[in-house]
Amino acid sequence: MNAPLAEDRLQRILNLLARHGSLRTTALTEALGVSGATTRRDLDTLERRGLIRKMHGGAALASQDQGYQDRAALHQGRKTDLAQTALGLIRPGQTVYLDAGTTARSVAQALRRTPELTRTLRVVTHGIDVAYELNGECPLYVVGGEVYGSTFSLTGPDALDTVRRYRYDLFLVGCTSIDPTRGPTNSNLIEAQQKAAIIAQSTRTALIADSSKWGPPGFATFARFDQLRDWVTDHAPADARAAFEAHGVQVHQPQLR
């Protein structure tokens, strides 16, 4: 008998989701004729590939292809929770280095919503969009350099130079992916170099990366696990959590809902 292969089943899930927008796990289980465990595993892999968004009770398509802009809002919601959790690491009066990138940007937006804390900070960044968000909220320092197109991030020799001239209490860093054996990586070499330099100047470094970053090997490693003090994520798979905690990294997740 030629039972449907796993890939076919995945495709079927995508089709069902495309038709219905979002579905409960139980509904999918019934439709596919497999066990709930398998359905959930399938949803895991689809989420790893960035094709869907899992939530308690079911899943929805990740791309906003069907004109449902709420998918973007869902994705945004997760990032917001992540950002909010990251705020918990910040103490009043600190000098915080905020990375560039969409994750850092959502942290900046979260900061703007808590002006009591933000006013007491000094924030340093090389992200144009981050600076834009935080303008006027607190003492703000922007590293100079060449703008690297898609990420709104300032890099280059000048940026490295500047970064090395100061010290930071806390570095909130993002990444492209997390290599289970080598640590967080970035697809751009120059940015990775810059992150490494900032880590060297920081008392404490916290990695902010959602669970989809775990697994796929990246290009340039910019930190060993033991250089991190915290990992802020939406969700920590068991193996990931173990890898981090084995190096003494504290794992933080959104608590309330």
Added chain:
Amino acid sequence: MNAPLAEDRLQRILNLLARHGSLRTTALTEALGVSGATTRRDLDTLERRGLIRKMHGGAALASQDQGYQDRAALHQGRKTDLAQTALGLIRPGQTVYLDAGTTARSVAQALRRTPELTRTLRVVTHGIDVAYELNGECPLYVVGGEVYGSTFSLTGPDALDTVRRYRYDLFLVGCTSIDPTRGPTNSNLIEAQQKAAIIAQSTRTALIADSSKWGPPGFATFARFDQLRDWVTDHAPADARAAFEAHGVQVHQPQLR
């Protein structure tokens, strides 16, 4: 049967609020068919994501991002003409230093509308908003420094240092006011100092300032008239034009339609 997911309920709340502006918690509870406790919890998470504002008895949509767009809309019409005229001074392949401030920002927007020219340029700036506008349009260099609150502008010793390390073909500079006898002025001393430093590194400097700037005495002078090569304005009163041309400054105005 496919019961709606929690996230879908959140989206529904947003849709309802978008239609009605604000709603009582009891009305929402009834509309959603869940308990009051759940409704209140949902409102909590939406507020934590910064999407709504909760108040006693109900909730409303959070005002979206107005600080940004208000400023941009200000003086839009005239500034656009001014910016378009300024583009006439730029030659393909040049390295252009673009000032910070609302005037420079509208020049950046004009540049974005003429990608054929912009692609050939290298732009340097210390304006966060300018960089934000031009991101991805051309090689872009941003000077590092401390953000000076309201103007999105990067200043300070690092900025001065960096500025002095390079040379620019054309400096498009704005100002707070033009003192008829002493030249263009800025209300902020540090910014004035920076402008002066950029002028020293530039082959050609063009002042962009609408006619309302003419007359009122300002605070810190950053250039003498004879250091300018061009004045781009919406309208040049006779005495102003005379003052500029007496020092060999060319005056540019938008051509009347």
Added chain:
DNA sequence: CGAATCATGATTAATTTTGAGCAATTCAGA
């Protein structure tokens, strides 16, 4: 052929969501 790997299903423990009850707070009218 045998060992190792993988996908799957079942079981159990942990987590999340939800609704209800109760005290504290806020609001509106006298």
Added chain:
DNA sequence: TCTGAATTGCTCAAAATTAATCATGATTCG
């Protein structure tokens, strides 16, 4: 300012959902 009603925040327990572990059969590879 006082009072009563409405609203909110909180804790707790029940139900649903998910994660982790293990056993089983299929498949792959040496």
